[in-house]
Amino acid sequence: MSLRHALLGLLHEGPASGYELTKQVEQTLERSAWHARHSQIYPELTKMADAGLVEVVEEGPRGRRTYAITEAGRVALRDWMMATPAEPQVRSEPLLRMFLLSTLDPSDARPLLQAHADEAAAEVSRLEQVVAYYEAEQPLERKRLNNRILAEIGLRQEQASYDWAVWALSELDSQKPAPSTVDGG
């Protein structure tokens, strides 16, 4: 039930509505840690309220409900964080594609690798700006430092992804050193 704990983690920073949580997931978690749609988030919040992990602290204009984490929610989050899982569960479609690159002809693999490199490069730029923003703040109090640490892990993963793709492209080249020779079999 990782979505539940992702939401508890976001609510740990302060109350938010389903809509706001959806945006936060999209902006901060989706790319490297956890993907979820609003159609899963809304019902999950209802269930979490039933379970006493969150509570509605405000009802707004168009049925908008602002949720806050409860003490039980904080306990549940900490319990989950401190319980080391038997096996790490990972599902990454982009990485799966890279693992399956070898099933393609080099002429197909090359543009995919290039696209992967381009996307990683774009994400690196974006995260560098996020990091720069946090660095610019002088005092670096607790919350800001945490955000900076989080931006850093995303940045490093994307940088590794980019470096790998560039390296893999060069390996592909060395694999097919004379593309125009006549192939006898």
Add this chain to the structure above:
Amino acid sequence: MSLRHALLGLLHEGPASGYELTKQVEQTLERSAWHARHSQIYPELTKMADAGLVEVVEEGPRGRRTYAITEAGRVALRDWMMATPAEPQVRSEPLLRMFLLSTLDPSDARPLLQAHADEAAAEVSRLEQVVAYYEAEQPLERKRLNNRILAEIGLRQEQASYDWAVWALSELDSQKPAPSTVDGG
């Protein structure tokens, strides 16, 4: 339907039974790309056979069925590989935990970070040996080179994970700059 394509990718290398595919997923995909249990893999293979993407090429001792990819399966795999998805779908429980580290007290966060670093270090060692094994082979023909490229992406991701954890631990220290002073409360 990423599992389906992961299985097609594995079968692209040659025929295998459900049991063998389960082992291959555990050994090559699970850690960084895709996690699945045998209880999902067996029914999926049946469905794929119904859809004509794979076929049973051998029936062994205890109901063992060896599957091979069909031409339709190869086409489906290539179509999926070449279709760029709108948004990358990622779910990584380990990374989610790292993102939620900031919800913990530093005294709780530290051992978790350390455990993360240890796991990454162990995986780096393992993958370095895998890479060394592929490098040792002289001619590096196509398939072996592909395996080497795949090992490399896992290695670089884990290395980035490890480096980040070490860096984050030092940041945690600077956050609490005098850990050994006499503590009154």
Add this chain to the structure above:
DNA sequence: TGAGGCATGTAAGAAGTTACATGATTTG
């Protein structure tokens, strides 16, 4: 022959996706 691992499977339920639906507010 019994214990343990090999190998395959199923059933029930939880998690997640896709598509549809709806009303409120803002903007032109």
Add this chain to the structure above:
DNA sequence: CAAATCATGTAACTTCTTACATGCCTCA
């Protein structure tokens, strides 16, 4: 007031997990 966007929700379906079930094969 029409169109776009905000904000929330549901229904049907697919995917995935957990737990259970079973028979084979090897080794002592």
